[in-house]
Amino acid sequence: MSERIVVTSPKGGVGKTTVALHLGLALAERGMRTLIVDLDPQGGIGLSLAKRDGEWRGLVDVLAGEAQCAEVVVRTNEPRLAILPRGRLDPIEVPSFEDAVRTRGALDALLRPIEDAFDRVILDTPSGLGGITRAALGAADWALVVFKAEPLAMRSIQQVLRVIEHVREGERPELSLLGIVPTMVELSKEHSQSSMVALWTELEGVLDAAIPRSDALARASQLGVPVSYLGGRLPPEARRFAQLADEIEGVIHASRRGDGIETREQRALV
Numbered sequence: 001m002s003e004r005i006v007v008t009s010p011k012g013g014v015g016k017t018t019v020a021l022h023l024g025l026a027l028a029e030r031g032m033r034t035l036i037v038d039l040d041p042q043g044g045i046g047l048s049l050a051k052r053d054g055e056w057r058g059l060v061d062v063l064a065g066e067a068q069c070a071e072v073v074v075r076t077n078e079p080r081l082a083i084l085p086r087g088r089l090d091p092i093e094v095p096s097f098e099d100a101v102r103t104r105g106a107l108d109a110l111l112r113p114i115e116d117a118f119d120r121v122i123l124d125t126p127s128g129l130g131g132i133t134r135a136a137l138g139a140a141d142w143a144l145v146v147f148k149a150e151p152l153a154m155r156s157i158q159q160v161l162r163v164i165e166h167v168r169e170g171e172r173p174e175l176s177l178l179g180i181v182p183t184m185v186e187l188s189k190e191h192s193q194s195s196m197v198a199l200w201t202e203l204e205g206v207l208d209a210a211i212p213r214s215d216a217l218a219r220a221s222q223l224g225v226p227v228s229y230l231g232g233r234l235p236p237e238a239r240r241f242a243q244l245a246d247e248i249e250g251v252i253h254a255s256r257r258g259d260g261i262e263t264r265e266q267r268a269l270v
Ligand SMILES: Nc1ncnc2c1ncn2[C@@H]1O[C@H](COP(=O)(O)OP(=O)(O)OP(=O)(O)O)[C@@H](O)[C@H]1O
Pocket: 011, 012, 013, 014, 015, 016, 017, 018, 019, 040, 044, 125, 126, 127, 183, 184, 185, 211, 212, 213, 214, 215, 217, 218, 219, 221, 222
């Protein structure tokens, strides 16, 4: 049984797609058979891999009944990583794509036949808390919230946490918060540091594996490759995603084993 992970944030351009892609790759490198699903009408995953609009068939074609999911899944050069692209979408058709994705049960019905072949399914969502994000949360086991370390980010994080709770209490009791992953962190800048301090002090579930603001990440997405696929020396940022994958796997395994928060007796060192 695969674990479905939604990558989400109310704000746009905060690094969701970058996290979805690099986390997917890191999980695959760790031995997990991983599928990244592009639920963004903008086709963020295809864009960040420098694919031309419409180059890949995908979800749109499956939802229109013109293809089977298994036919449009793209295999990658990382043997355990596959992508279910958005597919060919005329911008005029975006509202009907959104309607099709958010039709009750549609996403679940679409993923079920293929997910036996995967251990982890990562759903990249558009920004905002609209229909597609709600549908993804309503079909998921885990929500991974992306927090861009900048002023006012706390406000939008509170919104997404409220929506996750609402979905969990209503339609999807299996949904849990996987964690909050800080991105574009620049601890040398006062505004970034103060937003991190607010995050650490006010919220639980903040993951240790923060992603720094990085020129290498921006350059990699311009070239259409994950950062660890750039030529030259391996940029240190690549390791952050390996850490993120390890941390996330720790949370998932602890939860599936039914572990609570570890408590211990007080001891004496000497
Ligand atoms: N840690 C980082 N450091 C520097 N640049 C980054 C970082 N993460 C992402 N970027 C860059 O910021 C831009 C937006 O990132 P990305 O597309 O991942 O955001 P998004 O939240 O998915 O956006 P959208 O809401 O439009 O889907 C991209 O150009 C990406 O290369």
